[in-house]
Amino acid sequence: MLTAILLTIWAVLCVFDILGPNVFMGFRPLIAGTGAGLIVGDVNLGMAIGATLELTALGVYTYGGATIPDYQTGAIIGTALAAAGTGDLAAKTAVGLTIGLPAAILLASLDPIGRFLPTFWIHRADQYAEQGNSNGLTLMHWTAFIPWALVRAIPTFLAALALNTDTVKQLQSAIPQGFIDGMTLVGAILPAVGFAMLLKIMPVNKYWYMLLIGFVLYGYLKVPLLGIALFGLAFAFMFEALKPKAAAGRGGEVSING
Amino acid sequence: MASNPVPTSGPTTSPAAPALPRLERSDLRAAFWRYFWSFQISWNYERMQALGFAYAMEPVLRKLFPNKEDYEAALQRHLVFFNTNPVIGAPLIIGSAIAMEEAGAPASAEGVKIALMGPLAGVGDTIVWALYNSIIFTIGASMALNQNILGPIFVIVMVAIPYTVVRWWQFFWAYDQGKRLATSLGSGALERVTEGATILGLIVIGGFIPSIVHLVTLTDYKQDVTVAGASVTQTVAVQKQLDTILPFMLPILLTGFVYWLLKRYNLNPLWAIAIVFVLGILGGWLGWFAPALPAPPA
Numbered sequence: 001m002l003t004a005i006l007l008t009i010w011a012v013l014c015v016f017d018i019l020g021p022n023v024f025m026g027f028r029p030l031i032a033g034t035g036a037g038l039i040v041g042d043v044n045l046g047m048a049i050g051a052t053l054e055l056t057a058l059g060v061y062t063y064g065g066a067t068i069p070d071y072q073t074g075a076i077i078g079t080a081l082a083a084a085g086t087g088d089l090a091a092k093t094a095v096g097l098t099i100g101l102p103a104a105i106l107l108a109s110l111d112p113i114g115r116f117l118p119t120f121w122i123h124r125a126d127q128y129a130e131q132g133n134s135n136g137l138t139l140m141h142w143t144a145f146i147p148w149a150l151v152r153a154i155p156t157f158l159a160a161l162a163l164n165t166d167t168v169k170q171l172q173s174a175i176p177q178g179f180i181d182g183m184t185l186v187g188a189i190l191p192a193v194g195f196a197m198l199l200k201i202m203p204v205n206k207y208w209y210m211l212l213i214g215f216v217l218y219g220y221l222k223v224p225l226l227g228i229a230l231f232g233l234a235f236a237f238m239f240e241a242l243k244p245k246a247a248a249g250r251g252g253e254v255s256i257n258g
Numbered sequence: 259m260a261s262n263p264v265p266t267s268g269p270t271t272s273p274a275a276p277a278l279p280r281l282e283r284s285d286l287r288a289a290f291w292r293y294f295w296s297f298q299i300s301w302n303y304e305r306m307q308a309l310g311f312a313y314a315m316e317p318v319l320r321k322l323f324p325n326k327e328d329y330e331a332a333l334q335r336h337l338v339f340f341n342t343n344p345v346i347g348a349p350l351i352i353g354s355a356i357a358m359e360e361a362g363a364p365a366s367a368e369g370v371k372i373a374l375m376g377p378l379a380g381v382g383d384t385i386v387w388a389l390y391n392s393i394i395f396t397i398g399a400s401m402a403l404n405q406n407i408l409g410p411i412f413v414i415v416m417v418a419i420p421y422t423v424v425r426w427w428q429f430f431w432a433y434d435q436g437k438r439l440a441t442s443l444g445s446g447a448l449e450r451v452t453e454g455a456t457i458l459g460l461i462v463i464g465g466f467i468p469s470i471v472h473l474v475t476l477t478d479y480k481q482d483v484t485v486a487g488a489s490v491t492q493t494v495a496v497q498k499q500l501d502t503i504l505p506f507m508l509p510i511l512l513t514g515f516v517y518w519l520l521k522r523y524n525l526n527p528l529w530a531i532a533i534v535f536v537l538g539i540l541g542g543w544l545g546w547f548a549p550a551l552p553a554p555p556a
Contacts, residue, residue: 022345122337125312134320183538185548186534188472188473190531201384202463211460217461229462236458237454239454
């Protein structure tokens, strides 16, 4: 019960962070999963599930308020239930993914509710603004977070309550080994979707050869990821520095007619 | 905005008139921290970040408009639709809107909000979410997959510190720039930053795809070869053959296939996830491909 409450608080903290302070990126599955792992007492499991989900969610952000799979809650629920299972880390991770990934996709249907309900709060805030009531405005701003929190807190709490070792073990033994193998493979290849989504929003037609540079660095020269990132940083600065100044001086698309 | 109530005490040049309330740094800090802790917690479909914007402006408006009616009007003015990137964008626009309210030019404050929220949302989303976060989180996740607790810690440090610094700096820079902000942003600097970040992002993605997407086939085929006049049947592993053509060929093909689906058919990402999900379950269950969690040499 304590674990369920802690997990629920963690789920709320995670969504608060992305809406407010942005100091630990709790809504990313890597962080949400690791935190859940700490709570259930198996950090490695939380990290493994969180990191695998993270790689499947790489390019997936909520641009302009669009709903995306709720990877955060998926990672928390997946970690909590997998911790109650048996087997080694790889087996438990596969169980966590089997639960966490579909949960993330299903829970995405609750997100619009959390985004819709605060509309009522803002109309109340209009009245307070008319009266010049700053305390009322403050109250509306902070309590409008309640729907956001509840659509994640309730599923997390319910799933964590079901964290009965026997139930999970029964569930686990009902899953055939072939399916576990398949889920493991899914975890290994789903990052392709994340990368494809990233590429979709980037000007690949114009700069496709940049992809080749990174590929050659890793595929042939075996440069580690951090090394590729540092090389890319230096190369980007060089590219901008060597560019003819005339091309850059044409002014931005940003114009202000204030 | 079609109608724009301007009920403020406009800037007066008469030396005899009472001085306008001036903002102290502490007023600015109050606004910044309100933004910092809670900017989007009241986000909603109707007006998105409007209430967060008004809440951040409130301490400044209270100071600037001692007259209750002016204050009420100012609050309502900032409760209109607003949405931009919360990390790169929002602090800049809030800082600049404060400068214009202080200068007694509420219409300019509204102009800045409307003119900048769209472009900065695009720039901010690309740089902060798509590029910076993806790089940091890929590195952190690869460390975490090797059971290295430094992975999540690395990510938190690389998010908490740079984000906070960038937000703080933007806010005060935009306030100090005031009216000159338009010239500063119009010089093409924003474009260059975006282009540089795009190049960095693409190089990194080019290296990340083969290191993160793990697809190794276990299939093999038999072929008859003639060795010294005798016909011998050899078993050839498909993966070995592929590797001699191009290393990491399967991960590249898979990513390219999904990209093509998304780009050509504008497929919903949820469907792309579902397709890869089914392919993975089948391929792993039938033993065509090695079931392996991504464990890159970070």
